Amino acid sequence: EMTGKCPFGGDSIGGAVGTPPALSDWYPNRLKVEQLHQNGPQANPLGEDFNYAEAFNTIDLEALKQEIKTFLTTSVAWWPSDYNNYGPQMIRMAWHSAGTYRIADGRGGAGEALQRFAPVDSWWDNGNTDKSRRLIWPIKQKYGSALSWADLIVLTGNCALEIMGFPTYGFAGGRQDAWEVDNSTYWGPEVERDLKNADSPDSMVSRDKRWRGQNGDPDYDLENPLAASHQALIYVNPEGPYANGDPMGSARDIRVTFTRMAMNNEETVALIAGGHAFGKSHGMVPASEIGMPPEIAPMEAMGFGWHNPKGSGNAENTMTNGIEGSWTPNPTQWDNDYLVNLFKFDWEQTKSPAGALQWTPVDKNAPKTPDAHIPGKMNALMMMTSDIALKEDPEYRKVCEKFLGDFDAFTQAFSKAWYKLTHRDMGPRERYLGPEKRNENDLLWQDPIPLADYELIDAADITALKESIMATDISVSDLVYTAFSSAVTHRSSDKRGGANGGRLALLPQKDWAINQRTVPVVAALRKLMEEFNGEQTGNKKVSLADLIVLGGCAALEKAAADAGFTTAVPFTPGRRDTTQELTDIEMFTWLKPVADGFRNYLDPEFEAISQDVAPEVMFLDKAQLLSLTSPEWVALMGGLKAMNANHDNSAHGIFTDRVGVLTNDFFTVLTSMDFEWQKTDEQGMTFSLNDRKTGKQRFTATRSDLVFGANSQLRAVAEVYAGSDGQKRFVKAFVKAWDKVMMLDRYDVKVSA
Ligand code: HEM
Numbered sequence: 001e002m003t004g005k006c007p008f009g010g011d012s013i014g015g016a017v018g019t020p021p022a023l024s025d026w027y028p029n030r031l032k033v034e035q036l037h038q039n040g041p042q043a044n045p046l047g048e049d050f051n052y053a054e055a056f057n058t059i060d061l062e063a064l065k066q067e068i069k070t071f072l073t074t075s076v077a078w079w080p081s082d083y084n085n086y087g088p089q090m091i092r093m094a095w096h097s098a099g100t101y102r103i104a105d106g107r108g109g110a111g112e113a114l115q116r117f118a119p120v121d122s123w124w125d126n127g128n129t130d131k132s133r134r135l136i137w138p139i140k141q142k143y144g145s146a147l148s149w150a151d152l153i154v155l156t157g158n159c160a161l162e163i164m165g166f167p168t169y170g171f172a173g174g175r176q177d178a179w180e181v182d183n184s185t186y187w188g189p190e191v192e193r194d195l196k197n198a199d200s201p202d203s204m205v206s207r208d209k210r211w212r213g214q215n216g217d218p219d220y221d222l223e224n225p226l227a228a229s230h231q232a233l234i235y236v237n238p239e240g241p242y243a244n245g246d247p248m249g250s251a252r253d254i255r256v257t258f259t260r261m262a263m264n265n266e267e268t269v270a271l272i273a274g275g276h277a278f279g280k281s282h283g284m285v286p287a288s289e290i291g292m293p294p295e296i297a298p299m300e301a302m303g304f305g306w307h308n309p310k311g312s313g314n315a316e317n318t319m320t321n322g323i324e325g326s327w328t329p330n331p332t333q334w335d336n337d338y339l340v341n342l343f344k345f346d347w348e349q350t351k352s353p354a355g356a357l358q359w360t361p362v363d364k365n366a367p368k369t370p371d372a373h374i375p376g377k378m379n380a381l382m383m384m385t386s387d388i389a390l391k392e393d394p395e396y397r398k399v400c401e402k403f404l405g406d407f408d409a410f411t412q413a414f415s416k417a418w419y420k421l422t423h424r425d426m427g428p429r430e431r432y433l434g435p436e437k438r439n440e441n442d443l444l445w446q447d448p449i450p451l452a453d454y455e456l457i458d459a460a461d462i463t464a465l466k467e468s469i470m471a472t473d474i475s476v477s478d479l480v481y482t483a484f485s486s487a488v489t490h491r492s493s494d495k496r497g498g499a500n501g502g503r504l505a506l507l508p509q510k511d512w513a514i515n516q517r518t519v520p521v522v523a524a525l526r527k528l529m530e531e532f533n534g535e536q537t538g539n540k541k542v543s544l545a546d547l548i549v550l551g552g553c554a555a556l557e558k559a560a561a562d563a564g565f566t567t568a569v570p571f572t573p574g575r576r577d578t579t580q581e582l583t584d585i586e587m588f589t590w591l592k593p594v595a596d597g598f599r600n601y602l603d604p605e606f607e608a609i610s611q612d613v614a615p616e617v618m619f620l621d622k623a624q625l626l627s628l629t630s631p632e633w634v635a636l637m638g639g640l641k642a643m644n645a646n647h648d649n650s651a652h653g654i655f656t657d658r659v660g661v662l663t664n665d666f667f668t669v670l671t672s673m674d675f676e677w678q679k680t681d682e683q684g685m686t687f688s689l690n691d692r693k694t695g696k697q698r699f700t701a702t703r704s705d706l707v708f709g710a711n712s713q714l715r716a717v718a719e720v721y722a723g724s725d726g727q728k729r730f731v732k733a734f735v736k737a738w739d740k741v742m743m744l745d746r747y748d749v750k751v752s753a
Pocket of ligand 1: 082088089090091092095235236237238254271272274275276278279280281282283319320321322323384386
């Protein structure tokens with residue numbers, strides 16, 4: 001007989017998969033190793049064999065653009081377009097998609113269409129971008145998997161600019177969508193959800209949490225790696241800091257946030273003044289009357305948020321940000337009216353129907369702008385506090401004045417800045433797809449590496465070169481250290497850094513403290529390179545970048561052999577050397593590590609900035625940026641410690657008497673109960689491993705070493721490598737992880753990655 005009871009075994013179910021409280025509620029500071037296993041193949045409905053580059057290349061880009069352009073001027077009843085043109089709202093969608101990028105860790109950006117997922121999809125600043133994406137769904141649906149959301153969002157922005165008379169600089173496809181929320185990105189310290197009040201003075205507490213120091217102090221600054229002044233915003237509050245209407249305060253916030261996304265003064269002005277040549281702001285209803293954002297809206301909203309109860313809830317009643325009005329008399333035409341009017345008139349503070357603070361021309365005879373929906377109705381022009389900032393701030397003002405006098409220079413600057421904004425996180429130019437890509441060497445932000453105009457080394461050369469390297473007096477340890485140091489700057493977020501280009505030998509990297517150990521090694525390898533290249537009669541060359549990696553591979557083969565394993569460490573030639581001129585020193589300084597446990601490195605300034613973040617958390621962050629899995633991270637750590645990869649020749653974590661031999665000693669010591677562990681400083685940054693019997697110190701370690709035995713998930717992996725059958729598995733795993741790191745930036749041989 002059926003009892004009607006639930007199969008869970010009770011009438012009242014309190015929770016199921018994912019119901020809070022979650023682990024992080026109980027143990028907020030536990031190391032979240034699972035962050036390494038995000039957005040894995042399990043989440044991807046396209047399967048691992050899907051080749052996006054191949055699929056994208058089947059598209060007739062010109063035809064696709066034509067379809068987008070036709071759609072942009074075809075209004076749909078459920079969300080009628082302003083001025084009969086969806087262009088402006090699509091530009092904003094594309095800008096917000098790219099605008100989350102931050103240079104400090106390379107995360108955010110347009111690359112994976114993360115605007116579709118929480119929390120980004122529900123940020124106040126992304127209000128009604130849910131409508132923009134849904135409007136282009138028919139095009140996405142038609143092209144299916146051959147056109148990623150990420151590419152479509154940027155391309156639609158470009159098409160929008162073009163139909164309004166703006167010459168875009170280029171477009172490259174090649175962005176691959178994420179399939180789940182991005183949990184690894186730190187978006188700020190706030191825990192309360194700032195759903196509606198991001199722009200209101202009530203939210204100042206939230207803003208204060210991410211700003212360090214006191215407002216007014218010279219060192220008042222936004223915490224890193226953040227690039228938005230306030231949670232739930234893309235950049236800054238348009239009403240000024242704390243919605244206080246202060247243009248100079250706004251200018252400071254704009255400079256901080258746009259610098260964090262690697263834009264200089266000229267690019268910043270070009271982007272803001274360029275963007276606000278188009279469209280309007282929407283503020284017809286107080287924020288308090290607007291519904292919940294997509295992530296927590298009712299089921300029947302079907303992924304839409306911000307329900308607007310007024311009238312149709314759209315068109316002339318639209319409420320997005322809260323400010324109301326347009327910047328120019330012709331908001332669907334590329335022209336210089338934004339700057340002209342900004343400078344021609346004095347502006348005074350007023351309030352929008354939603355109650356937001358904005359600016360209106362004092363002169364009542366100033367040009368008016370047509371209503372976006374009501375025929376014949378004319379409205380006053382509008383500026384935001386963040387727009388007035390461009391006029392008030394002396395540096396921004398200079399740029400504005402230049403653009404005011406030279407519309408072509410403005411057009412050029414915006415065109416290039418838009419290309420940079422939307423392609424910034426795509427990484428090496430090998431990833432760019434389609435007929436409109438632009439790869440000129442003057443686009444320094446692309447970290448250019450000139451193409452090879454010579455023949456690559458072959459298998460026989462590789463064997464000979466390995467022998468010459470091993471015949472020098474450079475130690476196994478130094479060779480491994482140098483190769484690793486050249487590759488480990490890569491970050492999977494914006495795909496910058498890595499061994500390709502040979503930038504280890506260039507500024508700023510060659511001067512970093514962590515790279516001092518590599519300097520003599522690079523010099524010796526350079527000599528070998530010159531010898532080899534000098535001996536060639538044909539057009540064959542070896543690059544320094546390749547030789548640095550080859551040195552590490554050769555050394556590891558010896559280290560494995562000395563441990564009793566004959567192993568071929570894979571090596572794929574083809575890295576090219578770049579030049580100092582093609583290296584933006586300031587932008588590369590952002591790749592300098594903060595905490596690198598592999599090489600026992602902690603930035604000397606770390607303590608000052610690390611009130612909330614332990615070194616092992618920064619190390620996990622680095623592992624995540626290297627796209628390592630936990631078994632790979634653990635294996636790499638053990639192998640590099642066996643090689644003594646400490647930058648400073650300290651003994652921390654070198655749990656072996658056989659340095660340079662690829663043993664699993666790191667793990668056997670780490671898991672052994674023959675030792676007891678004691679902290680040797682008050683904060684618990686360094687430790688002593690004492691023999692339990694004699695009480696004598698055997699080894700020393702840092703947090704980044706011991707975490708592999710202290711953290712339960714890392715320990716589970718360390719135990720595998722420490723097992724009696726672990727040595728062989730460890731060598732295999734290490735070599736595989738090593739090769740993965742050496743190949744991280746080789747988009748030239750893995751185009752679709
Ligand atoms: C609209 C703020 C930079 C392009 C808006 C709106 C706000 C805003 C509040 C109105 C949203 C609405 O209610 O519909 C800001 C701030 C910026 C900034 C504070 C930086 C300081 C940019 C940039 C671009 C851009 C860099 C593009 C390059 C646009 C466009 C619209 C818009 C095209 C019109 C959208 C429409 O018509 O629906 N901006 N913006 N903005 N913004 Fe910006």
